[in-house]
Amino acid sequence: MLFGRQQKNPIKLPDKEVVEWKYTTCGYCSTGCSIEVGLNAAGKGVSCRGVGDAPVNQGKLCIKGIFEYELFDTSNRGTVPLMRKKPYELYEQTSWDQALNKSASEITRIQEKYGRDSFAIVSTGQLLTEEFYTLGKLARGVIGTNNYDGNTTLCMASAVSGYKRSFGSDGPPGCYDDFEDTECLLAFGSNLPEQHPIIYWRLRQALEKRKFPIIVVDPRVTMFAQMADMHLPITPGTDVVLLNSLAHVILKEGLEDRAYIEANTTGFDDFLAVVEQYDPVTASRICGIDEDTIRNVARLYAKAGSAMSIWTMGINQSTHGSDGVVGINSLNLITGNIGRPGGTSLSITGQCNAMGTREWSSCSGLPGYRLLEREGDRNHIADYWGIDADFFPKKRGLAQTDIFPAIETGQIKGLWLVATNPMTSMPNTARIRKTLEKLECLIVQDAYADVETTEYAHIYLPAALWAEKEGVFTNTERRVNLVRNVTEPPGDAKPDLWIFNQMAKRFADTGRNKIEFPETAEQVFEQLRELSKGRMLDYSGIDYATLEKQRGVQWPCTEGAETGTARLYSDGKYQYPDGKAKLIPLPFVDNNERPDEEYPFWLNSGRVVEHFHTRTRTGKVGNQNKFSPTPYMEMNPDAAHELGIEHMSYARLISRRGDAVVLVQLTHRVSPNQVFIPFHFHECVNRLTLGLLDPHSRQPAFKQNSVRIEAVADQVAAAATNRAARSF
């Protein structure tokens, strides 16, 4: 049957004429997918595909990875350094020499005038590990400011803090392969299908082979909640209560792993004393999950041969973020579910190299999970760098979220932002604007010249992105993977490693510490191997060639080992000096900005699959951006009807911080007293958020805020307001 014509015409299909595929690792989230970028004869990246035999993604990619090659061609890349005297003046193009000299002299001037810590550095989770290490060396060893942190405070700080409190060290103990063995999966505030589609696919693969219960705790009916066997629509900000109550039932009914608790943990009695107060009846009144469900989940989890918990921002971004992580860890400790196949506490990380910055950037301490607070660690690093150990502060300085208030009140006068965009990502945009305009010197180092923060910058340094440079990322399951240099950065944009090294040279003859800064990423990686030898995060068995061959290696990987290690703590030995994990009691105090008469709605925020963070990249790729080219709010139709708000119309939201207009999508995905807005968009949800800080991790509670909502009479004006905020 050849239907339609008598003879076959030749078929023409689009052909991108790829002549070479180059190996690299995805630069968006922390799943850590191995990607091949297809280059045409002109050496231009024109295609992407998942590496077929990569252990993480096994040939798959999500929408962001599929179009990642388009980043090389996105609009408004920075191609030349820019400078100006005052933020209200126009930028002028300048040379790298002048921009770096000016940056260094401004840093020196501010530090000399106001003190060493008056100049702050805020970096990111987007750089390569070698770059993080180099920036840390520059910040801690040469510039010597203690106000140095990463934007990971906005995403993973609570996980870091929780791991440290429970296990004595950061480091996610589990891996994706745990899906293959687990008999029960409990997910807190994680929407895998939309936020980490490849990890979800791994879970799906496991479920195709063998069915096991999935329980999702989330106030919103996310795609994951719908796919789950049980959905627990929890009251925002009360996860700790649920966790206490789950532990309560397990201990009350004798379902705990008594032997594991006795052998491997401390603090049980204090833990028990607090947990006893959270019987399911009491807990159900607070967290909104009925007592039967609490008991059912507790029994299911404790009786499973192995059970695992995963979580993301639903836990981390709250005033009880660190506590929530500790609670999850304790649940797994009392059931003996750490370090065994299918039993783990696995934080699903956000940025491609959030793990790398945690491990090596010195933001919260010193490289290789070392602490400023430990004399031995200070001495070791000072020796290795060849500087005086007394140069290091004996206590960590301010976290990112404390640096901004310190600028606001004048303790900090200068700031260097590297690949982060607080104008969109931080809570309370109005306050951030007010803060940034007080800086005597703001250096913005970013791949994009139109990143919103440049509005307040004095110096802009154009950086290379992703595979325009070389180095390694670490993913959620501690897998170190290689980013190969696939193509050159546009114009005069430079790899961040080059920028840090050049900046270091500017300080070399100013009487500051003299430290060696290796030129190439691979030389830097050698230092990581040396510094990690014999430690928990042992890199000594890893080199670039092995990484490409094995498509990533999970640390620890000791020298001479064939490959890495799937799980931590399998031997029950933790990183506290006594080798035991801590069970920490978590009394719950509700300090959330709860809805009241004046502001009757919970405001929640989160991701959508097609965008990444503040859209500086994804907002410029049409085939991603088109799925949500403008912000929107999910609102319950019943609530909207009472307020006279219609589907596809603009509504105005008012919080104690400010207001925002947003396009309304009516859906029963959210409860009548909650609304949800994606966090990716400039001048939208973060005009409203409060972001109370977690006492341990200093992470803001993005997801628990209260707002009032009004119908907008002048829809045309509202649309114009929204349009004006969308420069991309």
Add this chain to the structure above:
Amino acid sequence: MFKVRDNEPDYAFIPDVKASKCSQHGTPIQLVDEKSSELAGKSLNINGDDGVGENPNRYKQHGFHFTADNCIACHACEAACSEKNDLPAHISFRSVGYVEGGSYPAYRRVNISMACNHCEDPVCLKGCPTRAYTKFAEYGAVLQDPDICFGCGYCTWVCPYNAPQLDLVKGQVSKCNMCVDRLEVGLKPACASACLGGALDFGIIETTPENRDQAKLDIPGFPTPEITHPNIRFQQTRSLPNEMGRADTMPLRYVRDDKASGHYRPTVGSATSEDGAVEKRQWNLKKLSSRENPLVFFTLISQAVIGAFLMLFLGPLFGFETLSYAQHPVVYTALLFALLAVEGGALGMSTLHLGKPHRFYRAFNNLRYSPVSREVASLGLFYGLLGAYAVTTLGLFNWLPDFLVATLMDVSGWLAVLVGPLALYAMHKIYRIKARPFWNHWQVLTSFYGNMLTLGALTIALVYAPVLIVQGESIQPLMSVLVWPILLGLLMECAGLFAHARYLVCRGDEAAASHLLQRTQFGNTYRARNVGLAAGLLAAVVCVSIGADGGAGLFAWLLVAAIIVTTALVGRALFYVLVIPTTMPGAFFWRNAGFQEHARESGLAEMPQAGVLPHEHYQKEALDRAAKELREDFATIKAQGFGVSLRRLKENVMAVAKSCFA
């Protein structure tokens, strides 16, 4: 051949499983006999590669399998498709939309990923006037050749799944190609290989993938498979709320019908507004203007011209001497040439609706199946006959024997009388599309014939009445005859519309949704059109009964004509803007007509990455493209020589002619 990687994962390969004999629609799955058929064993000639694929099931109908329970709307399938086919943001061969229902937290959303279903009965192929479509014996793939397409977009009208994509920037349609290059080496299409939710799969039709049990023909939100017998099968086992709504602005929801074994029936009204039916009545006159504007004028003018000719030719034969050549030879001939000129203009204008107006002649390529080809051919024939008839009235052929001239005149005239109404019938068939229930009603025919009578008579009156007044004669006898076709035409239009409205309500589905639109968004306009019809009718009756005559009478009749013509224009514009296709549900932004309109109005569409083309002003591009391509054509003709070009042309014409009878 497509290069298979050494480390290609297993899931990317199409399983070689045993196929059933027939599809659920009773069609054989083996498309041709691979040993005996002359179609077998041939290369697909993909991008100049003459290799023959070694897929063991090359001649079996393939199709998609979609597990609706599992789709997570991650867009990986759409992305993989757009990446492979290098598509700009405003085009997509595959799209994910959804329906949702229930109330918090017992809420369910069903995502549906949809591209071309490579149907057993490809209505796109039949509808395409240029024969750009082919259904291949290889995999049963329905492929379209953008180089042949001239951008009329008719395939996008007839397809129930929104599979063919009209790119206004390029002026041509393109669509899913089943990734036949991948199939040739045994790989699933890019979309199915990219699926992350365990939802989209691909294989020989009626085979269920591993771990799947069902191969259902539809799920809620999917248009009825009866129209085209699409090659997609579904699994949907998880129970759903009784009512599922759409996130786009199409006023449709899907209601469970337990009588029809839980099938979900499309029903009017949106789930998100409390009661869609009580929305305000609006005018929205600006929105009457659409991409189909050329067609509004083209159809009305053609109907008027055919009507006028019928009356001019038949009138005198039935004793209506005023219209005879003998009484007003100059006016008669002038009117004929005016009709010719106006219709010529209308035909020319209709090509502006094409993405490639200079390729208009390809409209004749598919006389065998396409109503568009038949319409263009019959209208072209009518035009030729009208021209022949007009020329014979010029008296240029007096040197020929009288009987020959008379015969020529009679034959061309009578043939035009026959072909004209047939052309309108063919024109109406264009709109009888199952995927567009608003159009698929006999009202289209009464409207077209009604306008033929009314506008035809008015055209005659417009010419003859002033002539009579100038000559100092009464227009009363003329109008008392012409008023009958006017009234009859208006009554036909009224009767058709009345039945149409009842049909829309009874049908439910997209038809009722169109009806909701015409009573709400265009409510006032719709009413005004109806009032206009009645007013035209009444005014004509009044004018003829009071015997309106002289200058005042002419003025009165002009007023009547103004009412009728305005009403006809508004009515025809409504006809085009109100149609709601039976397409898949959209998402909140992508494939949401309401958002696209908002993006254009608010300026969001000015950002190319919004994926919405700004206001449609692509006619200039189309003309520029035409100029460029015609220059290239001339260059080719010059290069290969006139004789060769003529031979090629002859071959092509013969091929088209052959296809009509094949």
